[in-house]
Amino acid sequence: MGIVVIGAAFVDIKGFPKDNYIANGRNVGRIEYVHGGVARNVVEDIANVELRPTYLGIVDDTPMGEAVVQKLRNHKVNTDYVLTIPDGMGTWLAVFDNNGDVAGSISKRPNMLPLVDLLDERGDEIFASADAAVLEVDLDKEIVKAVIELAQRHGTKLFALVSNMSIAVQRRDFLQKFDCFICNRQEAGMFFADGFEGDAPEKLAKALCGKIARANIPSMVVTLGGQGAVYADMQGTFGVCPARDVHVKDTTGAGDAFCAGVAIGMTYGKGLAQAVEIGTALAASVITSSENVCPRFLPQELGLDPEKFMTAMQP
Secondary structure, eight states: OEEEEEOOOEEEEEEEESSSOOTTSOOOEEEEEEEEOHHHHHHHHHHTTTOOOEEEOEEOSSHHHHHHHHHHHHTTOBOTTOEEOTTOSEEEEEEEOTTSOEEEEEEEOOOOTHHHHHHHHHHHHHHHTEEEEEEETTSOHHHHHHHHHHHHHHTOEEEEEOSOHHHHGGGHHHHTTSSEEEEEHHHHHHHTTSOOOSSOHHHHHHHHHHHHHHHTOSEEEEEOGGGOEEEEETTSOEEEEOOOOOOOSOOTTHHHHHHHHHHHHHHTTOOHHHHHHHHHHHHHHHHTSSOSSOOOOOGGGGTOOHHHHHHHHOO
16 A cells, blocks of 8 residues: 555645835735645645555545645546545645745644544554554544554554644654654754754754753654754664755745655665655755645656565565
């Protein structure tokens, strides 16, 4: 079944100024409607590496909801477990400055609790054949608990990503069950109640190694924007992966593509450092366009051979 991704689908409403962005003023520009949501983006990124992921999520019973599902199917995502419910998607409204960075945003989160019944009824069917699972760890506790239990029962690798760190900070015990937790610098600062700002990446990487050891989190990756990313695991490995030198057009979705790359790499035989390099490559491909997801890649371009790896892993 490949990698299973569990989380919300959003409609992203994005505004871009025509000229220099004026804070607290009126800006002439353009507005785009884009399929979004952290998990929805991640599953499409995985599919764009010619893998065949499965999406567990919810969409609206509207033409927009139908379009979200159809686009995922066009990218060869398995949508058999997507629920259709009135008002089932979230909305993210964002305004960007002329550097492509978010100047301000507001989001409306959807009700994801219907996934609990889906996991109860069909979870074993889904996880029995899954290579790994990627979960938004800030979803309702009932969903997170169900996913962790299924992953443990079936020996499935588990990766945590986050869309709301203020909720995720309350899930520290859950994160001890994940193979890797991926977030950005600001989110890491919230999680560890530490500024996590200002220090050089090398110093942050060493500090991260000590922090996750004390928190009993198996491994963690923190993105630093233009400074790249730092990573560490409980075995004492830590390091820095520099960012790619590319022209930035729109940073939306870069973190999601990074998460997808790390999950892909660690699922299909790469160590943490190599997986972070794959995440960095996918993130760089996103920020050069106004799309929320990466373009098409062959696994071999990223040094991957998933079929060969999974065959070798079979008893």
